[in-house]
Structures are given as C-alpha cells and as structure tokens.
Amino acid sequence: MIDDEALGDDAGYRQEHQPLSAKSYPIWIIGFGLIVLLAFGYSSLSLPRHVSQARTLARADRLDQAGDYVRAESEYRTLLVGDPGSEAGRLGMAHAIFADSDSKNDAIGLALLQGMRLDKYDWRKLQGVMPGEYQKLFVEQEER
Amino acid sequence: MFFIPGWLIELLTFPGVIVHEIGHRIFCHLTGVPVYQVRYYKFWGKPSGFVIHGPAPSLKAALLIAIGPLILNTLLCSLLTFSAVVPLFILKDSSTAFPDILLMWFGISAGMHAFPSNHDMDGFVEYVREDGHGGPLLWLAHGFAVLLKIANFLRVVWFDAIYAVLVAAFLPLMFGLF
Numbered sequence: 001m002i003d004d005e006a007l008g009d010d011a012g013y014r015q016e017h018q019p020l021s022a023k024s025y026p027i028w029i030i031g032f033g034l035i036v037l038l039a040f041g042y043s044s045l046s047l048p049r050h051v052s053q054a055r056t057l058a059r060a061d062r063l064d065q066a067g068d069y070v071r072a073e074s075e076y077r078t079l080l081v082g083d084p085g086s087e088a089g090r091l092g093m094a095h096a097i098f099a100d101s102d103s104k105n106d107a108i109g110l111a112l113l114q115g116m117r118l119d120k121y122d123w124r125k126l127q128g129v130m131p132g133e134y135q136k137l138f139v140e141q142e143e144r
Numbered sequence: 145m146f147f148i149p150g151w152l153i154e155l156l157t158f159p160g161v162i163v164h165e166i167g168h169r170i171f172c173h174l175t176g177v178p179v180y181q182v183r184y185y186k187f188w189g190k191p192s193g194f195v196i197h198g199p200a201p202s203l204k205a206a207l208l209i210a211i212g213p214l215i216l217n218t219l220l221c222s223l224l225t226f227s228a229v230v231p232l233f234i235l236k237d238s239s240t241a242f243p244d245i246l247l248m249w250f251g252i253s254a255g256m257h258a259f260p261s262n263h264d265m266d267g268f269v270e271y272v273r274e275d276g277h278g279g280p281l282l283w284l285a286h287g288f289a290v291l292l293k294i295a296n297f298l299r300v301v302w303f304d305a306i307y308a309v310l311v312a313a314f315l316p317l318m319f320g321l322f
Contacts, residue, residue: 017180020179020181029162029184032159032162039244042241044227051321053230054321055321083235085238088235
C-alpha cells in the first residue's frame with residue numbers, strides 16, 4: 001500500500017528491508033532537534049518574567065480602559081522598568097498619560113512613542129486623547 | 145485572499161513536515177509496528193515526506209499511527225510558540241531575541257502540518273473495514289476521516305495556518321495573558 005504520508009503495509013518491501021531501530025535518527029534530524037531544544041531552553045528561561053510582565057500589561061490595560069489612569073500609569077511603569085522595549089507598554093502608558101487630567105506629563109507620553117510605528121487601531125485609540133499639536137507631528141511624518 | 149503554491153508553503157514550513165513524519169514514526173514504535181523507511185523531507189519530493197511501516201496490530205494502533213502528527217505537531221506548536229508569543233505579540237518587545245523568532249517559525253510550521261493527510265485517513269478507514277469492524281465504529285471512522293479531509297481541503301483558505309495560530313493562542317489564553 002502506498003500512501004503519501006504513512007506508506008503502509010507493503011509485503012514486498014518488508015521482505016527487502018530491515019526495520020529501523022526506534023533510536024536510529026539521521027544526524028541532521030538530531031542536530032535540528034538540538035537547535036530547537038536550545039532555543040526552547042533559552043526562551044523558557046525568560047518565560048516566567050515575560051508571563052509576569054504580560055499579566056502586568058493586561059492589568060494596566062484593564063485599568064486604562066476603566067478610566068483609572070493613575071493606577072494604570074503605575075502598572076505600565078512597573079512593566080516598562082522591567083521591559084523598556086515593550087511597545088505595547090509604551091503605547092498604553094502614552095495613552096494613560098494623555099488621557100489623565102494632568103497635562104504637564106504629556107511630553108513624556110510623546111517621548112514614549114518615539115521610533116514606534118503605529119497601526120490604524122493604535123492611532124485611533126490615541127487620537128481621542130492625544131493633544132492636537134502632537135497629532136500634527138504624526139500627520140506630518142506620514143505625509144513625508 | 146491570496147494563493148501561494150503548495151511547494152513553496154512546504155519549503156517555508158519544512159520543519160512541520162519533518163515533525164509530521166516523526167509523529168507517524170514515534171507512534172509506530174510506541175504501538176510495536178515496525179518502520180522500514182522514512183523520508184523526513186525532500187524538496188520537490190512527491191511526496192515530500194513518508195513513512196513505510198508494517199501492518200497495525202490493532203484498531204487503536206492504526207488510529208494512533210494515523211493521527212500521530214495531529215497529536216505531536218499540535219503539542220509542539222502549543223509548547224514551542226508559548227514562550228515566543230508573549231514577547232512577540234503580547235508585549236511587542238522591540239528587542240525580541242532570535243530564538244523567539246526561530247521558535248515561532250518552528251511552532252507555527254508544526255501546527256500547519258498537524259492534520260493527517262487524506263491517505264493517512266483512507267488507510268485508517270481501510271483498516272477498520274478489513275478488520276471486520278462494521279456499524280457504528282466504521283461510521284465513526286468514516287466521520288473522522290471526512291472531518292480531516294474537509295480540514296485538508298480548507299487548506300486553500302489557510303485553514304492549516306488558522307489552526308496553527310489558534311493552537312499558539314491557546315496557552316496564552318489559558319493563562320489570561322490576552
């Protein structure tokens with residue numbers, strides 16, 4: 001019987017070939033498996049930290065959505081201290097800063113967005129709270 | 145909707161093809177079925193991968209060999225992508241490390257090749273019929289085979305990729321990270 005994946009029971013074939021040992025894998029398969037295992041090990045080392053940061057982000061996003069911007073900023077700050085490269089954290093923090101009643105920190109919100117590419121969804125989220133003069137900066141960059 | 149030739153998808157996701165064949169092979173060994181030859185992956189190969197094995201001794205063995213890739217590829221997709229999904233798609237970390245990208249590629253590739261092929265399922269249904277099973281068991285085998293054939297057919301609309309993404313999202317959802 002010839003299948004395209006599991007070529008099944010072929011009596012003639014079986015007479016000519018010895019069964020493979022359960023442990024006999026080609027060296028390139030073993031090498032490839034080792035690379036994946038190493039990558040998994042490396043990535044797993046940072047997993048507990050990443051999971052904790054993702055939970056902090058989820059908590060901050062919930063507070064931000066609920067309008068509790070002061071506590072949201074505190075959670076985003078905790079996240080960004082541990083992972084300053086988190087664009088989701090920077091975006092959320094910028095949103096909370098723009099949305100809160102204290103406008104003197106707005107420049108920090110703008111600085112957090114520096115170097116980031118915002119998609120339509122993120123832009124729409126920010127547009128509602130971002131000061132008009134900052135929005136012009138983004139429009140100008142887009143038009144260039 | 146855009147179409148990419150099947151051979152190109154297989155090339156880009158070749159780790160999944162390798163894991164698929166290893167899935168068949170592992171379950172052959174676990175059920176005591178001798179394995180005679182394995183092609184893990186061959187570019188332009190028709191087929192690109194296969195396993196030649198002896199006859200299954202029982203219905204359970206036939207089923208496990210047929211769905212071995214569904215179990216192994218799905219498990220690997222879920223586990224390998226988990227540690228990569230968090231920095232890449234939840235935190236959107238701009239300093240993402242190469243191992244995370246490698247794991248994401250490997251995991252999604254595995255998920256995309258999780259479905260047993262139509263021939264795998266035909267072989268299983270044939271086993272059920274030849275073994276003298278009839279009635280509900282044969283209908284169940286047919287039903288299962290039809291479901292997987294539909295899944296294979298829907299690959300033209302990226303169902304295999306959608307499945308891989310859903311599997312990759314499963315653990316982060318379970319941990320309440322989204």
